[in-house]
Amino acid sequence: MDPLAAKFLGAGLACIGMGGAAIGVATIFGQFLAGALRNPSAAPGQTTTLYLGFALSEAFGIFSLLIALLLLFVL
Amino acid sequence: MADPIHQFKIDELFPVVKIAGQQIHFTNSAFYMALAVVLTAALMLGPTAGRRLVPTRMQSIAEMSYEFIANTIRSTTGEQGLKFFPLVFSLFMFILISNVIGLIPFAFTVSSHIIVTASLALLVFFTVIIYGFWKNGLGFLRLFVPRGIPIYILPLIVLIELLSFLSRPISHSVRLFANMLAGHITLKLVASFVTMIGAFGVFGWLGATLPLAFTVALTALELLVACLQAYVFTILTCIYLNDAIHPGH
Numbered sequence: 001m002d003p004l005a006a007k008f009l010g011a012g013l014a015c016i017g018m019g020g021a022a023i024g025v026a027t028i029f030g031q032f033l034a035g036a037l038r039n040p041s042a043a044p045g046q047t048t049t050l051y052l053g054f055a056l057s058e059a060f061g062i063f064s065l066l067i068a069l070l071l072l073f074v075l
Numbered sequence: 076m077a078d079p080i081h082q083f084k085i086d087e088l089f090p091v092v093k094i095a096g097q098q099i100h101f102t103n104s105a106f107y108m109a110l111a112v113v114l115t116a117a118l119m120l121g122p123t124a125g126r127r128l129v130p131t132r133m134q135s136i137a138e139m140s141y142e143f144i145a146n147t148i149r150s151t152t153g154e155q156g157l158k159f160f161p162l163v164f165s166l167f168m169f170i171l172i173s174n175v176i177g178l179i180p181f182a183f184t185v186s187s188h189i190i191v192t193a194s195l196a197l198l199v200f201f202t203v204i205i206y207g208f209w210k211n212g213l214g215f216l217r218l219f220v221p222r223g224i225p226i227y228i229l230p231l232i233v234l235i236e237l238l239s240f241l242s243r244p245i246s247h248s249v250r251l252f253a254n255m256l257a258g259h260i261t262l263k264l265v266a267s268f269v270t271m272i273g274a275f276g277v278f279g280w281l282g283a284t285l286p287l288a289f290t291v292a293l294t295a296l297e298l299l300v301a302c303l304q305a306y307v308f309t310i311l312t313c314i315y316l317n318d319a320i321h322p323g324h
Contacts, residue, residue, distance in 0.1 A: 013281070058254075
Protein backbone atom coordinates (compact mmCIF):
# COMPACT_ATOMS: atom_id res chain seq x y z
CA MET A 1 0.00 0.00 0.00
CA ASP A 2 1.06 3.55 -0.65
CA PRO A 3 2.55 4.84 2.64
CA LEU A 4 0.71 8.16 2.34
CA ALA A 5 -2.61 6.36 1.86
CA ALA A 6 -1.84 4.16 4.87
CA LYS A 7 -1.12 7.29 6.91
CA PHE A 8 -4.47 8.85 6.07
CA LEU A 9 -6.30 5.55 6.62
CA GLY A 10 -4.63 5.23 10.03
CA ALA A 11 -5.62 8.77 10.97
CA GLY A 12 -9.21 8.03 10.00
CA LEU A 13 -9.23 4.75 11.92
CA ALA A 14 -7.79 6.45 15.01
CA CYS A 15 -10.73 8.86 15.05
CA ILE A 16 -13.14 5.92 15.56
CA GLY A 17 -11.96 5.97 19.19
CA MET A 18 -13.69 9.32 19.65
CA GLY A 19 -17.01 7.48 19.35
CA GLY A 20 -16.20 5.74 22.63
CA ALA A 21 -15.56 9.07 24.31
CA ALA A 22 -18.86 10.34 22.92
CA ILE A 23 -20.67 7.38 24.50
CA GLY A 24 -18.86 8.02 27.79
CA VAL A 25 -19.67 11.73 27.90
CA ALA A 26 -23.29 11.05 26.93
CA THR A 27 -23.58 8.43 29.68
CA ILE A 28 -22.23 10.84 32.29
CA PHE A 29 -24.59 13.68 31.39
CA GLY A 30 -27.54 11.34 30.87
CA GLN A 31 -27.07 9.64 34.23
CA PHE A 32 -26.57 12.99 35.92
CA LEU A 33 -29.78 14.30 34.41
CA ALA A 34 -31.66 11.16 35.43
CA GLY A 35 -30.39 11.50 39.00
CA ALA A 36 -30.91 15.25 39.10
CA LEU A 37 -34.55 14.95 38.01
CA ARG A 38 -35.21 12.41 40.73
CA ASN A 39 -33.64 14.51 43.46
CA PRO A 40 -33.16 18.09 42.22
CA SER A 41 -32.06 19.37 45.63
CA ALA A 42 -28.97 17.12 45.64
CA ALA A 43 -27.93 18.02 42.09
CA PRO A 44 -25.98 21.29 42.63
CA GLY A 45 -23.58 19.55 45.03
CA GLN A 46 -22.56 17.09 42.33
CA THR A 47 -21.73 19.50 39.51
CA THR A 48 -17.97 19.41 40.18
CA THR A 49 -18.07 15.60 40.07
CA LEU A 50 -20.05 15.89 36.85
CA TYR A 51 -17.47 18.13 35.20
CA LEU A 52 -14.63 16.00 36.52
CA GLY A 53 -16.17 12.90 34.95
CA PHE A 54 -16.81 14.84 31.75
CA ALA A 55 -13.18 15.98 31.56
CA LEU A 56 -11.78 12.54 32.37
CA SER A 57 -13.82 10.72 29.73
CA GLU A 58 -13.45 13.50 27.17
CA ALA A 59 -9.68 13.13 27.52
CA PHE A 60 -9.80 9.64 26.01
CA GLY A 61 -11.47 10.98 22.89
CA ILE A 62 -8.76 13.61 22.75
CA PHE A 63 -6.11 10.87 22.99
CA SER A 64 -7.41 9.21 19.82
CA LEU A 65 -7.66 12.58 18.08
CA LEU A 66 -4.05 13.16 19.15
CA ILE A 67 -2.98 9.92 17.44
CA ALA A 68 -4.75 11.06 14.28
CA LEU A 69 -3.09 14.49 14.43
CA LEU A 70 0.32 12.93 15.03
CA LEU A 71 -0.17 10.69 11.99
CA LEU A 72 -1.29 13.60 9.83
CA PHE A 73 1.14 16.33 10.77
CA VAL A 74 4.15 14.91 12.61
CA LEU A 75 5.06 11.43 11.35
CA MET B 76 -4.43 26.52 4.15
CA ALA B 77 -2.29 27.73 7.04
CA ASP B 78 -0.50 24.98 8.90
CA PRO B 79 -2.41 24.47 12.19
CA ILE B 80 0.74 23.15 13.89
CA HIS B 81 2.66 26.37 13.27
CA GLN B 82 1.23 28.05 16.39
CA PHE B 83 3.17 25.63 18.61
CA LYS B 84 6.55 26.57 17.16
CA ILE B 85 9.14 27.53 19.76
CA ASP B 86 11.11 30.64 18.76
CA GLU B 87 14.43 31.57 20.29
CA LEU B 88 14.27 35.15 21.55
CA PHE B 89 17.82 35.73 22.83
CA PRO B 90 20.71 33.55 24.00
CA VAL B 91 21.19 33.15 27.75
CA VAL B 92 24.01 30.80 28.60
CA LYS B 93 26.21 28.18 26.98
CA ILE B 94 26.39 24.81 28.77
CA ALA B 95 28.69 22.06 27.43
CA GLY B 96 28.78 23.58 23.96
CA GLN B 97 24.99 23.80 23.87
CA GLN B 98 23.53 27.28 23.50
CA ILE B 99 20.55 27.79 25.82
CA HIS B 100 18.09 30.38 24.52
CA PHE B 101 15.33 32.33 26.19
CA THR B 102 12.36 31.14 24.11
CA ASN B 103 8.80 32.34 23.71
CA SER B 104 7.80 29.31 25.80
CA ALA B 105 10.02 30.52 28.63
CA PHE B 106 8.59 34.02 28.22
CA TYR B 107 4.98 32.82 28.61
CA MET B 108 5.94 30.60 31.57
CA ALA B 109 7.53 33.61 33.27
CA LEU B 110 4.44 35.67 32.40
CA ALA B 111 2.19 33.05 34.05
CA VAL B 112 4.34 33.11 37.18
CA VAL B 113 4.39 36.91 37.28
CA LEU B 114 0.61 37.13 36.80
CA THR B 115 -0.01 34.53 39.52
CA ALA B 116 2.30 36.34 41.91
CA ALA B 117 0.70 39.68 41.09
CA LEU B 118 -2.79 38.26 41.65
CA MET B 119 -1.84 36.63 44.95
CA LEU B 120 0.48 39.26 46.44
CA GLY B 121 -0.90 42.57 45.13
CA PRO B 122 -4.56 42.63 46.23
CA THR B 123 -3.97 40.73 49.47
CA ALA B 124 -1.22 43.09 50.68
CA GLY B 125 -3.80 45.38 52.32
CA ARG B 126 -5.55 42.45 54.10
CA ARG B 127 -8.86 44.26 54.28
CA LEU B 128 -11.64 42.78 56.38
CA VAL B 129 -14.11 43.53 53.58
CA PRO B 130 -12.19 42.28 50.54
CA THR B 131 -11.93 44.14 47.27
CA ARG B 132 -12.86 42.27 44.11
CA MET B 133 -9.31 41.18 43.33
CA GLN B 134 -8.75 40.16 46.94
CA SER B 135 -11.91 38.02 46.77
CA ILE B 136 -10.57 36.27 43.67
CA ALA B 137 -7.31 35.47 45.47
CA GLU B 138 -9.14 34.31 48.63
CA MET B 139 -11.70 32.25 46.69
CA SER B 140 -9.03 30.42 44.69
CA TYR B 141 -7.16 29.73 47.94
CA GLU B 142 -10.30 28.38 49.63
CA PHE B 143 -11.24 26.37 46.54
CA ILE B 144 -7.94 24.50 46.44
CA ALA B 145 -7.82 24.09 50.22
CA ASN B 146 -11.30 22.50 50.16
CA THR B 147 -10.31 20.23 47.27
CA ILE B 148 -7.28 18.99 49.21
CA ARG B 149 -9.32 18.55 52.41
CA SER B 150 -12.01 16.52 50.68
CA THR B 151 -9.59 14.20 48.84
CA THR B 152 -6.70 13.70 51.26
CA GLY B 153 -7.94 14.96 54.64
CA GLU B 154 -6.21 17.47 56.89
CA GLN B 155 -2.83 15.75 56.53
CA GLY B 156 -2.74 16.67 52.85
CA LEU B 157 -2.71 20.38 53.62
CA LYS B 158 1.08 20.34 53.99
CA PHE B 159 1.14 19.88 50.19
CA PHE B 160 -0.99 22.98 49.71
CA PRO B 161 1.85 25.13 48.26
CA LEU B 162 2.67 22.48 45.65
CA VAL B 163 -0.93 21.85 44.63
CA PHE B 164 -1.88 25.53 44.60
CA SER B 165 1.17 26.50 42.52
CA LEU B 166 0.42 23.73 40.04
CA PHE B 167 -3.22 24.81 39.75
CA MET B 168 -2.52 28.52 39.31
CA PHE B 169 0.35 27.97 36.86
CA ILE B 170 -1.67 25.60 34.66
CA LEU B 171 -4.85 27.70 34.87
CA ILE B 172 -3.13 30.97 34.00
CA SER B 173 -1.01 29.49 31.21
CA ASN B 174 -4.09 27.76 29.72
CA VAL B 175 -6.14 30.94 29.80
CA ILE B 176 -3.29 33.06 28.39
CA GLY B 177 -3.06 30.54 25.55
CA LEU B 178 -6.64 31.32 24.51
CA ILE B 179 -5.66 34.88 23.57
CA PRO B 180 -5.10 34.95 19.79
CA PHE B 181 -1.41 34.84 18.77
CA ALA B 182 -0.37 33.93 22.30
CA PHE B 183 1.70 30.83 22.94
CA THR B 184 0.21 28.00 25.01
CA VAL B 185 2.83 26.65 27.38
CA SER B 186 0.79 23.59 28.36
CA SER B 187 0.41 22.46 24.74
CA HIS B 188 3.95 21.09 24.90
CA ILE B 189 4.43 17.58 26.27
CA ILE B 190 7.75 18.51 27.84
CA VAL B 191 6.11 21.07 30.14
CA THR B 192 3.21 18.87 31.24
CA ALA B 193 5.48 15.83 31.57
CA SER B 194 7.80 17.80 33.85
CA LEU B 195 4.88 18.79 36.06
CA ALA B 196 3.47 15.24 36.11
CA LEU B 197 6.89 13.73 36.92
CA LEU B 198 7.31 16.26 39.72
CA VAL B 199 4.08 14.95 41.25
CA PHE B 200 5.04 11.32 40.56
CA PHE B 201 8.41 11.57 42.31
CA THR B 202 6.92 13.61 45.15
CA VAL B 203 4.46 10.76 45.75
CA ILE B 204 7.18 8.09 45.65
CA ILE B 205 9.68 9.96 47.84
CA TYR B 206 7.11 11.17 50.39
CA GLY B 207 5.40 7.75 50.42
CA PHE B 208 8.62 5.90 51.28
CA TRP B 209 9.77 8.64 53.68
CA LYS B 210 6.53 8.62 55.66
CA ASN B 211 5.47 4.95 55.50
CA GLY B 212 8.78 3.20 54.89
CA LEU B 213 8.25 -0.11 53.12
CA GLY B 214 4.60 0.10 54.17
CA PHE B 215 4.17 2.26 51.07
CA LEU B 216 4.32 -0.99 49.06
CA ARG B 217 0.92 -1.92 50.55
CA LEU B 218 -0.40 0.39 47.83
CA PHE B 219 0.20 -2.41 45.36
CA VAL B 220 -1.33 -5.18 47.50
CA PRO B 221 -5.05 -4.60 47.99
CA ARG B 222 -6.64 -6.29 51.00
CA GLY B 223 -9.12 -9.14 50.73
CA ILE B 224 -7.85 -10.53 47.44
CA PRO B 225 -7.57 -14.36 47.15
CA ILE B 226 -3.91 -15.43 47.22
CA TYR B 227 -3.99 -17.21 43.85
CA ILE B 228 -4.86 -14.09 41.84
CA LEU B 229 -2.78 -11.76 44.02
CA PRO B 230 0.35 -11.80 41.75
CA LEU B 231 -1.78 -10.73 38.80
CA ILE B 232 -3.42 -7.93 40.81
CA VAL B 233 -0.05 -6.71 42.07
CA LEU B 234 1.24 -6.61 38.51
CA ILE B 235 -1.80 -4.63 37.34
CA GLU B 236 -1.54 -2.20 40.27
CA LEU B 237 2.16 -1.70 39.58
CA LEU B 238 1.54 -1.05 35.88
CA SER B 239 -1.27 1.37 36.61
CA PHE B 240 0.95 3.20 39.10
CA LEU B 241 3.81 3.46 36.60
CA SER B 242 1.57 4.66 33.78
CA ARG B 243 0.18 7.48 35.93
CA PRO B 244 2.63 10.20 34.87
CA ILE B 245 1.95 9.34 31.21
CA SER B 246 -1.82 9.69 31.42
CA HIS B 247 -1.50 12.61 33.84
CA SER B 248 0.66 14.64 31.44
CA VAL B 249 -0.86 13.53 28.14
CA ARG B 250 -4.38 14.42 29.32
CA LEU B 251 -3.51 18.11 29.77
CA PHE B 252 -1.18 18.29 26.78
CA ALA B 253 -3.56 16.55 24.36
CA ASN B 254 -6.55 18.62 25.44
CA MET B 255 -4.69 21.86 24.85
CA LEU B 256 -3.10 20.71 21.58
CA ALA B 257 -6.28 19.30 20.09
CA GLY B 258 -8.36 22.27 21.22
CA HIS B 259 -6.03 24.81 19.66
CA ILE B 260 -5.69 22.84 16.41
CA THR B 261 -9.48 22.54 16.14
CA LEU B 262 -9.88 26.28 16.74
CA LYS B 263 -7.30 27.05 14.09
CA LEU B 264 -8.85 24.67 11.54
CA VAL B 265 -12.37 26.05 12.01
CA ALA B 266 -11.04 29.62 11.91
CA SER B 267 -9.24 28.90 8.63
CA PHE B 268 -12.58 27.73 7.14
CA VAL B 269 -13.81 31.32 7.59
CA THR B 270 -11.14 32.75 5.30
CA MET B 271 -11.41 29.84 2.86
CA ILE B 272 -15.18 30.22 2.40
CA GLY B 273 -14.96 34.02 2.58
CA ALA B 274 -12.73 34.04 -0.51
CA PHE B 275 -15.76 33.22 -2.73
CA GLY B 276 -17.18 36.77 -2.69
CA VAL B 277 -20.49 37.98 -1.22
CA PHE B 278 -22.09 34.54 -1.01
CA GLY B 279 -18.87 33.34 0.56
CA TRP B 280 -19.21 35.95 3.30
CA LEU B 281 -22.73 34.67 4.02
CA GLY B 282 -21.46 31.12 4.19
CA ALA B 283 -18.49 32.13 6.33
CA THR B 284 -20.76 33.28 9.18
CA LEU B 285 -21.41 29.63 10.00
CA PRO B 286 -17.78 28.67 10.83
CA LEU B 287 -17.35 32.11 12.44
CA ALA B 288 -20.20 31.39 14.86
CA PHE B 289 -18.75 27.93 15.41
CA THR B 290 -15.36 29.49 16.24
CA VAL B 291 -16.99 31.69 18.89
CA ALA B 292 -18.78 28.67 20.39
CA LEU B 293 -15.55 26.64 20.31
CA THR B 294 -13.68 29.44 22.09
CA ALA B 295 -16.26 29.27 24.88
CA LEU B 296 -15.81 25.49 25.08
CA GLU B 297 -12.04 25.92 25.12
CA LEU B 298 -12.32 28.36 28.03
CA LEU B 299 -14.29 25.70 29.91
CA VAL B 300 -11.73 23.05 28.99
CA ALA B 301 -8.82 25.31 30.01
CA CYS B 302 -10.25 25.79 33.52
CA LEU B 303 -11.47 22.21 33.77
CA GLN B 304 -8.16 20.63 32.79
CA ALA B 305 -6.32 22.74 35.36
CA TYR B 306 -8.81 21.47 37.95
CA VAL B 307 -8.51 17.86 36.72
CA PHE B 308 -4.72 18.02 36.91
CA THR B 309 -5.01 19.40 40.46
CA ILE B 310 -7.53 16.83 41.68
CA LEU B 311 -5.52 13.96 40.19
CA THR B 312 -2.47 15.36 41.99
CA CYS B 313 -4.49 15.29 45.22
CA ILE B 314 -5.63 11.71 44.59
CA TYR B 315 -2.05 10.58 43.93
CA LEU B 316 -0.80 12.41 47.03
CA ASN B 317 -3.53 10.65 49.02
CA ASP B 318 -1.89 7.36 48.03
CA ALA B 319 1.38 8.54 49.54
CA ILE B 320 -0.31 9.72 52.74
CA HIS B 321 -2.70 6.75 53.19
CA PRO B 322 -1.19 3.83 51.21
CA GLY B 323 -3.61 1.14 52.45
CA HIS B 324 -6.62 0.53 50.24
